[in-house]
Amino acid sequence: MIYEIALLPVHKEQIEPFKQAFAEVIHLLQRAKGYGGHMLAQGIESPERFNLIVRWASLEDHTPGFEASDDHQTFMQGLEEFFSEEPTVYHIEGAAFAAGDSAF
Numbered sequence: 598m599i600y601e602i603a604l605l606p607v608h609k610e611q612i613e614p615f616k617q618a619f620a621e622v623i624h625l626l627q628r629a630k631g632y633g634g635h636m637l638a639q640g641i642e643s644p645e646r647f648n649l650i651v652r653w654a655s656l657e658d659h660t661p662g663f664e665a666s667d668d669h670q671t672f673m674q675g676l677e678e679f680f681s682e683e684p685t686v687y688h689i690e691g692a693a694f695a696a697g698d699s700a701f
Contacts, residue, residue, distance in 0.1 A: 599652075599655065599659070603651075604646065606682050607681060619637060625668040625672040626663070629668065631655055632658070633652035656688060
């Protein structure tokens with residue numbers, strides 16, 4: 598299992614329209630092969646910065662899988678007008694978060 602982490606910078610005056618647009622296109626992500634759930638979290642100190650965290654069964658399910666699909670193209674077309682700059686995307690390996698894990 599891997600996590601995709603996408604840092605989404607949104608124009609300050611477009612925060613609410615972005616949230617609405619995201620709700621309209623999320624079904625495209627949810628039906629992707631290997632999709633295992635997601636969380637869209639708005640920044641506290643910087644409310645115009647959103648973090649999209651998606652759990653995938655494998656890296657290949659996300660890229661090239663979903664990223665090469667027509668659904669991804671439509672997903673991004675529904676959101677790109679709200680971005681103040683290019684989103685940053687990276688991946689991490691891992692299992693679910695463990696409460697009280699002091700392995701740091």
